[in-house]
Amino acid sequence: MSLVGDKAAFVSDGFGVVHRKQASVYDVAAKLPHYAGGLVLAEVEVLRKLTDDTARPYVVVLGGAKVSDKLGVIANLLTKVDRLLIGGGMAYTFLKAQGKEVGNSLLQADQLDQVRGFLAEADKRGVELVLPVDVLAATTFAEDAPFEVVSTDAIPADREGLDIGPATRELFASKLADARTVFWNGPMGVFEFAAFAEGTRAIAQALVDSDAFTVVGGGDSAAAVRRLGLPEDGFSHISTGGGASLEYLEGKELPGVKVLED
Secondary structure, eight states, rough: OOEETTTEEEOOOOOTTSSSOOOOIIHHHHHHHHHEOOHHHHHHEEETTTTSOOOEEEEEEEESGGGGGGGGHHHTTTTTEEEEEEEEETTTHHHHTTTTTOOSSSGGGHHHHHHHHHHHHHHHHHHHEEESEEEEEESSSSOOOEEEEEEEEOTTTOOEEEEEEEHHHHHHHHHHHHHHHEESSSSOOOTGGGGOOOHHHHHHHHHHOSSSEEOSHHHHHHHHHTTTTOOOGGGSSSSSOOOOOOHHHHHHOHHHHHHHOO
């Protein structure tokens, strides 16, 4: 907020919170002359490129732990993208929905019907929905856990997948090779553990090597880029708002942006 004499104006430049209808984001802006700061303007401009007149092929890579965190964005993206690559912990619910056994891997059984619906919708719309074909299956969730590379058709009952495998890294990279627009949100594995960071590194490197318009959707993905030492200028844009960018792509109205338009 800027004060000049007895006059005040509100400049919103915290994109990471514009999806929250909070006093400091919405109420103050509604009561004062208000303006979007440079960061908010830049973020919205980038996200509009992912929803309006997007250069194709348009490929989205989603990872992270829980599919329940991304239900809305998946549903909306299935109406917009050409390919959807699914990795990370959320992939195991998709694999289970296909009838595969996932051992001790992260599974949200209460989301299986929803995920089966996504698989059917992707098929109906001609969206190529790509899942891992192999994973690093560990005996326990630990940095030094013994692991082996196994097919997603044969994950042992006593093991849990902690990263995508080498064949999946190559598969995903091939599906990104001809993309003109890419949005990535969510790691492919437990990137905080060195042994299980290569899947996330492979996706990030594929984006760096790409000629496409590439957007990293904030949150853990942005943290992974920095942790793995990849050049931030190798991406077209790294968003500062993980939750905000996902809600925008879900088609939701962002209160902190809407109030600036009034």
